[in-house]
Amino acid sequence: MTEHAFDQAVALAATTPDHFTGHIPQTYGNMVGPFGGAIAATLLNAVLLHPDRLGDPVSMTVNYAGPIADAPFTIQARAARTNRSTQHWLLELVQEGQVATTATVFTARRQPTWSDGERQPPSVPSSDALSSVVPIGFPGWTARYDFRFVRGELTLDGREQADSETVLWVRDEPPRPLDFLSLMALSDVFFPRVFLRRQTPMPAGTVSITTHFHADADSLARQGGRHVLAVARGQRFHNGYFDQTSELWGDDGMLLASSSQVVYFKG
Amino acid sequence: MTEHAFDQAVALAATTPDHFTGHIPQTYGNMVGPFGGAIAATLLNAVLLHPDRLGDPVSMTVNYAGPIADAPFTIQARAARTNRSTQHWLLELVQEGQVATTATVFTARRQPTWSDGERQPPSVPSSDALSSVVPIGFPGWTARYDFRFVRGELTLDGREQADSETVLWVRDEPPRPLDFLSLMALSDVFFPRVFLRRQTPMPAGTVSITTHFHADADSLARQGGRHVLAVARGQRFHNGYFDQTSELWGDDGMLLASSSQVVYFKG
Numbered sequence: 001m002t003e004h005a006f007d008q009a010v011a012l013a014a015t016t017p018d019h020f021t022g023h024i025p026q027t028y029g030n031m032v033g034p035f036g037g038a039i040a041a042t043l044l045n046a047v048l049l050h051p052d053r054l055g056d057p058v059s060m061t062v063n064y065a066g067p068i069a070d071a072p073f074t075i076q077a078r079a080a081r082t083n084r085s086t087q088h089w090l091l092e093l094v095q096e097g098q099v100a101t102t103a104t105v106f107t108a109r110r111q112p113t114w115s116d117g118e119r120q121p122p123s124v125p126s127s128d129a130l131s132s133v134v135p136i137g138f139p140g141w142t143a144r145y146d147f148r149f150v151r152g153e154l155t156l157d158g159r160e161q162a163d164s165e166t167v168l169w170v171r172d173e174p175p176r177p178l179d180f181l182s183l184m185a186l187s188d189v190f191f192p193r194v195f196l197r198r199q200t201p202m203p204a205g206t207v208s209i210t211t212h213f214h215a216d217a218d219s220l221a222r223q224g225g226r227h228v229l230a231v232a233r234g235q236r237f238h239n240g241y242f243d244q245t246s247e248l249w250g251d252d253g254m255l256l257a258s259s260s261q262v263v264y265f266k267g
Numbered sequence: 268m269t270e271h272a273f274d275q276a277v278a279l280a281a282t283t284p285d286h287f288t289g290h291i292p293q294t295y296g297n298m299v300g301p302f303g304g305a306i307a308a309t310l311l312n313a314v315l316l317h318p319d320r321l322g323d324p325v326s327m328t329v330n331y332a333g334p335i336a337d338a339p340f341t342i343q344a345r346a347a348r349t350n351r352s353t354q355h356w357l358l359e360l361v362q363e364g365q366v367a368t369t370a371t372v373f374t375a376r377r378q379p380t381w382s383d384g385e386r387q388p389p390s391v392p393s394s395d396a397l398s399s400v401v402p403i404g405f406p407g408w409t410a411r412y413d414f415r416f417v418r419g420e421l422t423l424d425g426r427e428q429a430d431s432e433t434v435l436w437v438r439d440e441p442p443r444p445l446d447f448l449s450l451m452a453l454s455d456v457f458f459p460r461v462f463l464r465r466q467t468p469m470p471a472g473t474v475s476i477t478t479h480f481h482a483d484a485d486s487l488a489r490q491g492g493r494h495v496l497a498v499a500r501g502q503r504f505h506n507g508y509f510d511q512t513s514e515l516w517g518d519d520g521m522l523l524a525s526s527s528q529v530v531y532f533k534g
Binding site: 063110193255 | 325357383384385460461474503507527533
């Protein structure tokens with residue numbers, strides 16, 4: 001069986017316990033360098049592959065500091081602090097002697113507690129009732145996902161919109177069982193909300209994304225390769241930067257991950 | 268004129284261009300160690316004081332990795348990447364040879380662009396129409412703020428609530444002109460949402476907080492020392508961790524900062 005393109009993209013080779021080399025292929029290419037979600041997943045993979053790792057991811061922040069060329073890079077992953085059941089990681093992705101990406105990851109062994117889903121998913125048709133759409137105006141990586149929009153599709157017709165909410169079903173294409181790596185990548189699958197508001201292309205890119213994981217191994221296994229429900233909206237657009245928040249829901253209505261990001265734009 | 272207690276708390280002395288020493292006093296004490304907002308602001312202060320700093324804060328993530336003792340600590344602040352108008356920082360707070368806190372900060376010089384406040388603040392009475400309340404069940408640092416609750420107050424009467432939203436007006440006590448440091452601290456001023464849901468005390472604490480800044484020098488100056496409108500709610504509570512999102516609004520209705528955090532709880 002051929003390895004899934006996503007697994008090829010996030011693959012790393014350990015050179016020391018704390019250092020890994022990788023090279024995200026053009027299959028996950030974006031306007032400049034690779035799709036940010038693939039970069040984030042590759043950084044997370046360094047933590048998951050690290051021999052000292054304790055527990056599962058609970059929170060990750062990725063800062064996109066500079067472009068990544070279509071060439072190998074090195075990731076340094078360092079456990080800054082290890083407690084009894086939690087661990088804090090610092091990561092740097094370096095290429096040609098320059099730091100291109102930084103990240104922090106918090107991992108933990110979870111214990112059963114009182115639990116509740118306070119936030120609820122929107123009411124939507126099932127993914128089966130919707131058609132796959134190839135988003136316009138985006139390069140390579142979008143072909144690696146199956147997008148089924150409920151609302152908030154990009155038209156690029158230049159007509160300003162009053163709100164930037166998008167609701168869609170999305171999964172890897174071809175289907176791949178959901179894991180922490182693909183969930184991290186999916187949390188960056190939303191195009192910049194300023195495109196929705198202005199419906200016109202302009203330079204824009206995520207500078208920092210933070211994802212909180214609620215999923216555990218059991219809920220990932222239950223979700224498998226089916227579509228997750230993805231919802232995003234912008235908050236304030238101001239002098240070159242805006243923030244957008246998002247949620248990824250399992251098709252059983254459970255919140256798998258929540259995320260926020262700050263995005264650069266010009267125009 | 269005596270220095271404000273907040274300025275005393277976040278004060279740092281440079282020992283090298285990248286290293287600072289500090290000691291957050293008991294005036295900002297929490298259950299274990301200092302109030303997380305004061306820790307975050309102190310880390311941000313290292314960036315603001317750094318001779319190489321470029322631009323103003325746009326995004327900050329703080330990871331609380333271990334307790335901080337009532338003793339001096341060292342902060343290392345390193346510019347991992349400096350671009351033409353943006354900069355990415357990595358920070359570590361070390362005490363007794365152990366990393367107690369890590370952080371990343373993104374700073375930028377902003378340029379005028381198309382701007383819009385998509386998310387709107389809730390309709391609320393003005394801060395003048397409400398009384399100051401001292402939150403129950405919290406130690407030292409809460410006396411450093413003036414809290415005026417619109418809704419979502421802590422009762423600790425043990426009656427479970429269906430939602431965890433809190434809306435309040437809050438400012439430093441005594442008043443202090445708002446700046447990036449106090450805005451960062453205010454973004455962590457919300458008590459853990461699980462207390463609201465369960466209205467019972469239990470071990471809980473932020474493990475990671477991310478704040479996106481929309482305020483610039485002009486809007487901070489306009490806000491001055493008046494109350495900001497603070498809104499927070501939880502999303503999913505699951506096996507030891509939950510996420511909460513929040514917004515801080517100026518009294519002119521502009522979003523000054525948005526924030527999300529993941530919180531540990533036991534019970």
